[in-house]
Amino acid sequence: MRTxxxxxxxxxxxIFRNKFISKxxxxxxxxxxxxxxxxxxxxxxxxxxxxxxxxxxxxxxGLISKLEGSTFFRVSFATWSEKDANNxxxxxxxxxxxxxxxxxxxxxxSGKPSKILATVDAINALNAQLSWAYLNGVITDYNRExxxxxxxxxxxxxxxxxxxxxxxxxxxxxxxxxxxxxxILVILVTAIGFLxxxxxxxxxxxxxxxxxxxxxPVRKHQFIIAKMVPFLLIxxxxxxxxxxxxxxxxxxxxxxxxxxxxxxxxxxxxxVLGLALFxxxxxxxxxxxxxxxxxxxxxxxxxxxxxxxxESMPVWAQKFDLIxxxxxxxxxxxxxxxxxxxxxxxxKDILSLLVIAICFTxxxxxxxxxxx
Amino acid sequence: MKRFIGxxxxxxxxxxxxYRTLAILFGIPMAQILIFGFVVSTDISNAGIxxxxxxxxxxxxxxxxxxISSGFFKKTGDLLNYNEIDREFKRxxxxxxxxxxxxxxxxxxxxxxxxxxxxxxxxxxxxxTLVTNYTMAIIxxxxxxxxxxxxxxxxxxxxxxxxxxxxxxKSHYMFxxxxxxxxxxxxxxxxxxxxxxxxxxxxxxxxLLVSPLRPLQIILGKVTPYFLLSFIxxxxxxxxxxxxxKLPVKGSIILLLLESMLYILMSLSLGILISTISTTMxxxxxxxxxxxxxxxxxLSGFIFPIENMPKIYDYLSSILPPRYFIEIIKSIMIKxxxxxxxxxxxxxxxxxxxxxIGISVRKFRVRLD
Numbered sequence: 048m049r050t051x052x053x054x055x056x057x058x059x060x061x062i063f064r065n066k067f068i069s070k071x072x073x074x075x076x077x078x079x080x081x082x083x084x085x086x087x088x089x090x091x092x093x094x095x096x097x098x099x100x101x102x103x104x105x106x107x108x109g110l111i112s113k114l115e116g117s118t119f120f121r122v123s124f125a126t127w128s129e130k131d132a133n134n135x136x137x138x139x140x141x142x143x144x145x146x147x148x149x150x151x152x153x154x155x156x157s158g159k160p161s162k163i164l165a166t167v168d169a170i171n172a173l174n175a176q177l178s179w180a181y182l183n184g185v186i187t188d189y190n191r192e193x194x195x196x197x198x199x200x201x202x203x204x205x206x207x208x209x210x211x212x213x214x215x216x217x218x219x220x221x222x223x224x225x226x227x228x229x230x231i232l233v234i235l236v237t238a239i240g241f242l243x244x245x246x247x248x249x250x251x252x253x254x255x256x257x258x259x260x261x262x263x264p265v266r267k268h269q270f271i272i273a274k275m276v277p278f279l280l281i282x283x284x285x286x287x288x289x290x291x292x293x294x295x296x297x298x299x300x301x302x303x304x305x306x307x308x309x310x311x312x313x314x315x316x317x318x319v320l321g322l323a324l325f326x327x328x329x330x331x332x333x334x335x336x337x338x339x340x341x342x343x344x345x346x347x348x349x350x351x352x353x354x355x356x357x358e359s360m361p362v363w364a365q366k367f368d369l370i371x372x373x374x375x376x377x378x379x380x381x382x383x384x385x386x387x388x389x390x391x392x393x394x395k396d397i398l399s400l401l402v403i404a405i406c407f408t409x410x411x412x413x414x415x416x417x418x419x
Numbered sequence: 420m421k422r423f424i425g426x427x428x429x430x431x432x433x434x435x436x437x438y439r440t441l442a443i444l445f446g447i448p449m450a451q452i453l454i455f456g457f458v459v460s461t462d463i464s465n466a467g468i469x470x471x472x473x474x475x476x477x478x479x480x481x482x483x484x485x486x487i488s489s490g491f492f493k494k495t496g497d498l499l500n501y502n503e504i505d506r507e508f509k510r511x512x513x514x515x516x517x518x519x520x521x522x523x524x525x526x527x528x529x530x531x532x533x534x535x536x537x538x539x540x541x542x543x544x545x546x547x548t549l550v551t552n553y554t555m556a557i558i559x560x561x562x563x564x565x566x567x568x569x570x571x572x573x574x575x576x577x578x579x580x581x582x583x584x585x586x587x588x589k590s591h592y593m594f595x596x597x598x599x600x601x602x603x604x605x606x607x608x609x610x611x612x613x614x615x616x617x618x619x620x621x622x623x624x625x626x627l628l629v630s631p632l633r634p635l636q637i638i639l640g641k642v643t644p645y646f647l648l649s650f651i652x653x654x655x656x657x658x659x660x661x662x663x664x665k666l667p668v669k670g671s672i673i674l675l676l677l678e679s680m681l682y683i684l685m686s687l688s689l690g691i692l693i694s695t696i697s698t699t700m701x702x703x704x705x706x707x708x709x710x711x712x713x714x715x716x717x718l719s720g721f722i723f724p725i726e727n728m729p730k731i732y733d734y735l736s737s738i739l740p741p742r743y744f745i746e747i748i749k750s751i752m753i754k755x756x757x758x759x760x761x762x763x764x765x766x767x768x769x770x771x772x773x774x775x776i777g778i779s780v781r782k783f784r785v786r787l788d
Contacts, residue, residue: 065698065699065701065702067697067698067702067705068701068702068705071705071706071709075705075709075710079713079714082714082735083713083714083717083718085729086717086718086723086728086729086732087717087723087728088723088727088728089544089545089548089723089727090727091727092726092727093726093727094726095726110576136583137750137754137756137760138760139746139749139750142726154575155575155576158575159575160574160575160576160577161575161576161577162577162578162579163576163577163578163579164578164579164580164581165578165579165580165581166580166581166583167580167581167582167583168583168584169582169583169584169585169586169588169592170584170585170592170593170749170753170754171592171593171724172585172588172589172590172592172593173590174724175582175585175588176588179580180552182578183578186576186578187574189576190574190575190576193575193576194575207527207528207531207532207565207566208531208532208562208565208566209482209527209532209533209534209535209558209561209562209565210532210533210534210535211534211535211536211537211554211555211558212534212535212536212537213536213537213538213539213551213555214536214537214538214539215538215539215540215541215544215547215551216504216505216508216538216539216540216541217508217540217541217542218541218542218544218547219541221541221544221547221548222544223544225542225544226542226543226544226545231713234713235709235713238708238709238712238713239709242704242705242708242709243701243705246700246701246704247701250700250701330439332437333613333617333700333701333704334437334440334613334614334617334700335437335439335440337609337613337704337708338439338440338443338444338447338609339439339443341443341447341605341609341708342443342446342447342450345447345451346450346454349451349454349455349458350454350458354716354722355458355722356463356466356543356545356546356549357546358463358464358465358466358467358514358546359463359464360458360464361457361458361464364457364458378511381542381543382509382511382542385541385542386508386509386511386540386542387509388509388510388511389509392509392510392511393511
């Protein structure tokens with residue numbers, strides 16, 4: 048035990064000797080969290096609209112002001128030339144063109160249907176679909192108004208109809224900060240622990256100082272534990288600071304038991320650090336380690352379900368997430384924080400995470416050789 | 420010149436000696452393009468949904484069947500009362516609960532109105548919105564079936580849509596340009612900064628500095644091999660996205676390659692800049708990976724469009740080079756436009772390259788202290 052404590056002390060001294068790293072370990076996650084969390088939203092605001100109004104009637108202007116009045120659209124350009132409008136779209140200055148044909152007002156007042164054409168920049172498919180849905184919504188409203196105003200009769204009321212109401216639990220206003228903060232925090236903690244722990248070990252190999260440890264009576268597991276503990280603690284401190292700041296600046300709710308979160312996070316960090324050390328036992332240079340780690344990290348992060356919904360992945364990808372520690376922790380933290388899930392609800396996730404942690408660490412201890 | 424070529428040769432040997440790094444260097448972009456192409460989509464395919472049917476009649480069964488069989492959802496259970504909803508959500512597999520009011524079928528027949536409510540788990544806002552929207556659309560369909568097309572016909576304005584550039588609404592039109600941008604800047608910045616700080620950390624930089632090679636030649640020699648490797652990477656990614664996802668280059672391929680070279684140069688000079696301010700490899704890796712990764716993913720418009728962010732992020736992200744390159748690739752590859760449409764972005768990238776090189780030259784010390 049004493050040996051491990053001494054080794055841990057040595058690791059801490061080494062980490063904090065580098066002035067940049069010792070500041071960045073705490074500073075970078077906090078700054079990035081503060082800047083990045085409020086930026087992210089899947090909501091759509093400000094769809095820049097380019098209008099070609101060939102009609103210029105009271106009705107077409109009515110429609111345009113209706114669009115401008117809605118919270119989603121902003122008319123950024125108006126022209127009569129289709130070429131100019133396409134140009135705007137090409138230059139990315141607007142994302143939708145609305146073409147109102149001449150005769151639009153006349154047709155409508157006489158009760159004849161009239162077509163209007165929306166051209167949407169669909170490179171971002173999700174955005175395009177949503178903008179189109181919003182446009183439809185505004186036009187449907189306007190339709191109703193016109194029917195009541197011009198024709199003077201109420202639109203035909205459906206005979207039978209199912210009314211739909213909806214509510215969002217745990218996050219009524221769908222505040223994206225609540226969703227993103229736990230996720231981004233996990234990513235930052237992963238990145239720091241994963242990179243630094245592994246690099247630390249490979250560095251000893253590359254410089255040759257690992258030989259000096261190898262000739263001492265320090266046992267394999269002692270060495271691995273001593274390499275893990277400092278980064279485990281740093282990770283937990285980062286997490287605690289991040290949550291504190293989340294509470295203060297973004298007013299993130301804490302419905303559940305914080306201890307449960309820290310239990311989950313500790314097991315998670317052991318898993319991640321175990322994998323880091325396992326990879327580092329197989330790498331000869333820091334460069335080699337870095338690229339392997341980078342590869343794993345990017346795969347873990349992109350498949351963790353934070354940027355794109357887990358529900359929309361194909362089945363094999365969902366199976367892969369059974370061994371993805373990042374996916375587990377993001378889920379656990381979010382559920383504990385926002386929904387107040389308890390250990391009964393999360394037992395399976397925590398157990399799986401524990402199995403992963405034991406496996407990865409076991410691999411690392413086995414793979415590490417004191418003799419070359 | 421002969422000396423310089425010799426030096427470049429030495430650098431190449433260093434790189435080729437390490438098979439694994441080389442394999443990963445080309446493996447990362449490939450894997451990412453494939454992951455993004457196949458895994459990432461923004462549609463829902465089997466979201467868990469539970470049903471709380473307080474009426475249990477023919478109509479409610481019909482509606483729930485319609486919802487479950489739509490292909491977007493999988494049923495996770497039938498609930499008996501309101502108190503079970505919280506339990507169900509806390510377990511985490513259910514994303515929404517559909518609640519049919521008591522006497523649903525009778526009301527619909529007698530009063531002509533019946534109500535259903537969708538309670539979604541807001542802790543995942545994007546999934547919650549998608550699930551709610553899809554369910555609402557399905558119930559909307561049901562209403563239309565009930566009433567025939569009477570409502571439709573009364574609509575005078577009939578909007579039509581043309582989805583430009585990406586008529587089939589595939590998500591890789593968005594992700595391929597994003598992945599190229601992300602991977603190039605990370606790999607280039609990492610490689611250059613690490614290879615230069617490595618010489619510093621091991622003291623071999625001293626050997627190079629006392630050699631007859633000029634500092635500029637040393638830096639150029641370090642960067643040239645990586646420039647070539649990255650360029651091969653670009654070609655591989657483009658070929659892969661063409662072969663696997665049928666994503667063609669609509670505009671001029673020459674222009675696209677030239678712009679890619681510019682972006683690679685920019686990323687390499689960013690790497691040089693990072694190496695001049697770092698003393699150890701750890702530090703260089705920390706800056707170029709942890710410092711660049713998340714901002715590039717989140718603020719460059721790669722996944723989250725900048726227009727939807729608060730205004731200040733529009734300015735903030737304008738100091739990030741990836742933002743300009745994504746715009747450039749999208750314009751050339753997908754929109755098929757030429758240099759006239761992207762000259763501004765190109766100029767910004769040129770300016771950034773010069774700026775990074777300028778600062779590095781000023782900061783590069785020939786003598787070690």
